[in-house]
Amino acid sequence: MSLWEFANPVKFMALSGKVLPWVIGLAALTLIPGLIWGFFFTPEATNFGNSVKIIYIHVPSAMMAINIWAMMLVTSLIWIVRRHHVSVRAAKAAALIGVTMTVIALITGAIWGEPMWGTYWAWDPRLTSFLILFLFYLGYMALWAAIENPDTAADLTSVLCIVGSVFALLSRYAVNFWNQGLHQGASLSMDREEHVADVYYLPLLLCIAGFILLFVALVLIRTRTELRLVRLHRLEIRERMKDA
Amino acid sequence: MIALLVRDMRLAVRAGGGFGLGLAFFLIVSTLVPFGVGPEAAILSRIAPGILWVGALLACLLSLDRIFQLDFEDGSLDLLATAPIPMEGTVAIKALAHWLVTGLPLTLAAPGFGALMNLQSPGHYWIFITLLIGTPALSMIGAFGAALTVGLKRGGLLLSLLVLPLYIPTLIFGAEAATRGTAGLSAVTPLLMMAGITAGSVALLPFAAAAALRINLR
Amino acid sequence: MEMRVDNLSVARGGVPVLERVSFTLSAGQVLILRGPNGSGKTTLLRTLAGLQPPIAGQVSADPEHITYGAHADGLKATLTVEENLRFWAAVHGIEGIDAAVKGFNLNGLTHRPAGNLSAGQKRRLGLARLLVTGRPIWLLDEPTVSLDTASVGLFADAVRGHVAGGGAALIATHIDLGLKADTFDIGPFRANGDKTAPSQQRDRYADFDEAFS
Numbered sequence: 001m002s003l004w005e006f007a008n009p010v011k012f013m014a015l016s017g018k019v020l021p022w023v024i025g026l027a028a029l030t031l032i033p034g035l036i037w038g039f040f041f042t043p044e045a046t047n048f049g050n051s052v053k054i055i056y057i058h059v060p061s062a063m064m065a066i067n068i069w070a071m072m073l074v075t076s077l078i079w080i081v082r083r084h085h086v087s088v089r090a091a092k093a094a095a096l097i098g099v100t101m102t103v104i105a106l107i108t109g110a111i112w113g114e115p116m117w118g119t120y121w122a123w124d125p126r127l128t129s130f131l132i133l134f135l136f137y138l139g140y141m142a143l144w145a146a147i148e149n150p151d152t153a154a155d156l157t158s159v160l161c162i163v164g165s166v167f168a169l170l171s172r173y174a175v176n177f178w179n180q181g182l183h184q185g186a187s188l189s190m191d192r193e194e195h196v197a198d199v200y201y202l203p204l205l206l207c208i209a210g211f212i213l214l215f216v217a218l219v220l221i222r223t224r225t226e227l228r229l230v231r232l233h234r235l236e237i238r239e240r241m242k243d244a
Numbered sequence: 245m246i247a248l249l250v251r252d253m254r255l256a257v258r259a260g261g262g263f264g265l266g267l268a269f270f271l272i273v274s275t276l277v278p279f280g281v282g283p284e285a286a287i288l289s290r291i292a293p294g295i296l297w298v299g300a301l302l303a304c305l306l307s308l309d310r311i312f313q314l315d316f317e318d319g320s321l322d323l324l325a326t327a328p329i330p331m332e333g334t335v336a337i338k339a340l341a342h343w344l345v346t347g348l349p350l351t352l353a354a355p356g357f358g359a360l361m362n363l364q365s366p367g368h369y370w371i372f373i374t375l376l377i378g379t380p381a382l383s384m385i386g387a388f389g390a391a392l393t394v395g396l397k398r399g400g401l402l403l404s405l406l407v408l409p410l411y412i413p414t415l416i417f418g419a420e421a422a423t424r425g426t427a428g429l430s431a432v433t434p435l436l437m438m439a440g441i442t443a444g445s446v447a448l449l450p451f452a453a454a455a456a457l458r459i460n461l462r
Numbered sequence: 463m464e465m466r467v468d469n470l471s472v473a474r475g476g477v478p479v480l481e482r483v484s485f486t487l488s489a490g491q492v493l494i495l496r497g498p499n500g501s502g503k504t505t506l507l508r509t510l511a512g513l514q515p516p517i518a519g520q521v522s523a524d525p526e527h528i529t530y531g532a533h534a535d536g537l538k539a540t541l542t543v544e545e546n547l548r549f550w551a552a553v554h555g556i557e558g559i560d561a562a563v564k565g566f567n568l569n570g571l572t573h574r575p576a577g578n579l580s581a582g583q584k585r586r587l588g589l590a591r592l593l594v595t596g597r598p599i600w601l602l603d604e605p606t607v608s609l610d611t612a613s614v615g616l617f618a619d620a621v622r623g624h625v626a627g628g629g630a631a632l633i634a635t636h637i638d639l640g641l642k643a644d645t646f647d648i649g650p651f652r653a654n655g656d657k658t659a660p661s662q663q664r665d666r667y668a669d670f671d672e673a674f675s
Contacts, residue, residue: 135409143392146402151476155459156392160406163388163452167410170441174413177434178420237477247552251541258540319534323591326511326530327553462514 007084009227016220023217031210038203051115054108056204060211062105065133068098068215072140073165076158085230086223088154091161092144093222097215099137106130128175136164150230245329245337252341266303266346267353273299274357285362292361293422296371299357300350301382301415308386309403311342312394312457321394325461331454336446339380339387339453347379363426370425374438378418381442384449385410391453395460414441463489463527463598463628465510470519471653472502472509478517478653479505485646487599487630492621492643495634501652503634504532507601510632529597531605535588539577543568543587546576551594562593565620567613581608589617592624600624600631606639614639 038056072091079088109127110120121127143160147153277295278288315321324334354375355368363371389407393399417438425431465487472480479502487493497503509516510523511530537546547559563569566586571579576587585608592600600621606614618639621631632646633639 132409132412135405139406139409142402142405146393146396146399149475152395152459152462156456159452159456159459160392163449164410167413170413171409171416174416174437177437178416234476237475241477241479247549251538251545251549254545255538255540315536317534318536318538319532320536320538322508322511322513322530322532322534323536323550324553325513326525326528327550328526328555329553 004082004084007078007082007086009086012086013224013227016224020217020220020224023213023220027210027213027217030206031214034203034206034210038200038207042199042203051112052200054112055200056207058105058108058112059204060208061101061108062130063208064211064215065098065102065105065130068094068101069133069136069165069168072098072161076161079154080158080162085154086227088158089226089230090219090223092154092157093219093226094215095137095141095144096222097218099134099141101211101215102130102134102137106134123179125175125179128179129172132171132175133168136168140164150233245333248324248329248334248337249341252338253344256341256345266307267349269306270299270303270350270353271357273302274360278361289362289364289367292358292363293367293371293374293426294419295361296354296358296363297374297378297415297419297422300354300375300379301411303350304346304379304382304386305404305407305411307342307346308390308407309393309400311338311387311390313390313399316394316460321457322461325458331457332450335387335391335450335453335457336384339384339446339450342387343380343383347375347383351375351379366428367422367426370422370431374418374422374425374431374435377435377442378414378438381414381438381445382411384442384445385414388449388453388456391456391460394457414438417441463630465521465523465528465599465630465632467510468520468522470506470509470521471517472505472514473517474502474505480648480651481518481653483519483648483651487632489598489628489630490625491630492625492641493630493632494639494641494643494645495632495648496636496645497634497648497652501648503648504603506648507532507603507632507634511601523599527597528599528601529592529595530601530603531589531592532603533607535584535591537576537584537587540575542573542575543579544572546587547590547594550591554595554597556594556596559590559594562590565593565623566590566616582610582613585609586613586616589620593620598629600629600633602631602633602635604634604636606635606637 035056039053042053044050072094075087075091075094078084079091106127109130113122114120140157140160143157144153147156274296277291277299281287281291312321315324325331351372354371355363358368358371386407389403389410392406393403396402417434421431421434421438424434467483467485467487470480470483471478472483483506485493495503495506505514507530508514510521511528512525513530536550541549544559544563547562551557551559551562563572566589568583568587568590571583571587576584579587585605589605592602605617609617614637618641621633621639621641625631633643
């Protein structure tokens with residue numbers, strides 16, 4: 001039994017239908033306690049104040065924003081190479097969640113930036129990269145929306161996703177070069193464990209796990225919807241052909 | 245392939261607009277910016293390289309949808325797809341024709357338009373060099389975007405949305421090189437980066453664009 | 463030089479329209495493709511021309527031997543008749559365009575921009591393009607639209623000359639061209655869009671039906 005079998009719509013619909021309630025439950029069980037712990041049961045940081053608690057949303061959403069694009073790249077490649085419908089539908093489903101995560105990361109970043117640096121927006125490399133990522137998501141989704149034939153749309157958006165990934169990476173380097181970090185980005189980074197004490201770090205990990213599970217649940221729901229839409233489109237064409 | 249280039253150039257010249265439209269738009273941008281920013285010479289000369297780059301980029305964007313759209317509508321693209329020229333070659337030639345009609349005139353005109361923004365002496369040289377190296381990438385990336393949207397009835401706006409993020413690295417390195425050069429600093433790194441983007445785009449994007457065209461012709 | 467079509471299934475917009483089409487087009491043969499509007503003639507011709515992939519089956523001919531002519535002629539309004547023809551001749555590596563000009567009676571028009579021609583004259587120019595491709599297999603989709611009787615005669619002559627020289631033509635048309643030709647009716651090959659019908663291969667969306675049944 002190979003992993004590819006789950007790329008078959010029949011298998012996927014059956015399995016995802018069974019798994020979905022559990023994933024939703026697990027997401028709720030990690031995300032809600034994680035956020036409550038982070039917001040209400042961590043000590044106030046001496047020099048940051050309460051505003052630091054926004055990292056429990058900001059950091060996971062920012063991580064997801066990037067990782068979801070990476071997942072879309074992989075699923076787009078799978079569609080181009082192996083033509084599995086589930087794969088490309090999952091990419092489309094993920095895009096909407098990815099763009100939402102990007103917007104959340106940008107907005108929470110702005111809210112946090114105001115007390116931290118005294119400004120909602122700075123053309124800092126990290127912020128700029130997220131803005132560019134947001135534009136890439138927009139273009140990808142707009143291309144999906146513009147093309148009527150689902151297979152053509154799948155092919156073209158996959159090509160865009162692959163080429164776009166290369167340019168997104170280039171943009172990241174270009175932006176770093178363009179504005180060589182006017183402020184220290186390290187304090188934002190969650191992988192610098194030495195910067196974040198365990199009392200903050202553990203609930204953060206729980207929130208990250210929660211966001212990942214939330215994403216899995218949402219992407220399953222949306223992929224199921226997308227597959228239904230493909231079938232709907234297909235049935236409509238058949239009806240039209242019978243009339244003709 | 246030369247026949248295709250000759251035809252595209254001839255079409256651009258006869259249809260009018262080809263050379264003129266992009267240049268006129270570039271002139272308008274160069275004229276409007278001082279009205280918006282104010283006539284202060286010091287500010288203008290500082291932002292001139294960047295504004296000229298943004299203006300050239302937008303002028304380039306203006307004519308992208310014509311790279312394939314007309315040939316798609318009148319069936320030429322079907323016939324070219326079945327012709328002995330590989331699709332990748334068709335894409336490359338059409339991008340080259342677009343560059344000759346828009347990118348090259350913009351490059352030649354930019355130092356002159358710089359005068360409107362008080363561009364200082366080595367700046368003319370630098371804006372010319374950076375645009376000369378960078379605009380081929382703009383045409384090639386644009387051709388890729390045009391290939392993606394060729395099947396759409398009103399793809400113009402979507403084309404801009406798709407292409408603009410792809411233009412960001414070229415714009416950053418191009419404008420940075422022009423600014424540094426104008427200020428008398430070393431511009432070697434951004435210049436090399438931009439040349440790399442141009443070389444990579446010209447070498448690889450014809451394949452992606454040809455794939456997109458084949459999908460759209462299906 | 464022969465085109466053998468073997469168990470070919472073609473799809474439009476992902477839905478099969480024709481299934482298990484088989485025929486042979488040999489050198490010197492004219493085959494008239496018949497079938498009602500929307501039955502898949504254009505889809506079949508585009509698939510044979512290599513513009514879209516078949517969902518099953520084979521076409522034996524080399525795409526380099528095939529030229530495709532459709533409703534859209536690929537003419538440029540701002541180029542003259544001669545420039546239009548010379549371009550396609552150059553693309554296909556053919557030197558002269560005189561035979562094409564003479565064959566479709568375009569002599570007096572060579573310096574007129576194609577945009578100034580009447581619909582029938584444009585059509586003649588579009589068909590003259592076939593002669594400058596130098597390719598033996600012509601796939602034509604409704605070539606006689608907007609042609610008058612005399613021009614249809616010219617076209618028939620061109621096809622006759624083409625097959626006499628060892629070429630072949632597959633023509634989707636509703637009118638009688640007065641050619642010695644075989645007829646191929648695609649009616650029996652139409653896919654009825656019903657999934658219960660015996661199908662050559664599981665169509666690519668069959669999984670979807672199962673997934674939701």
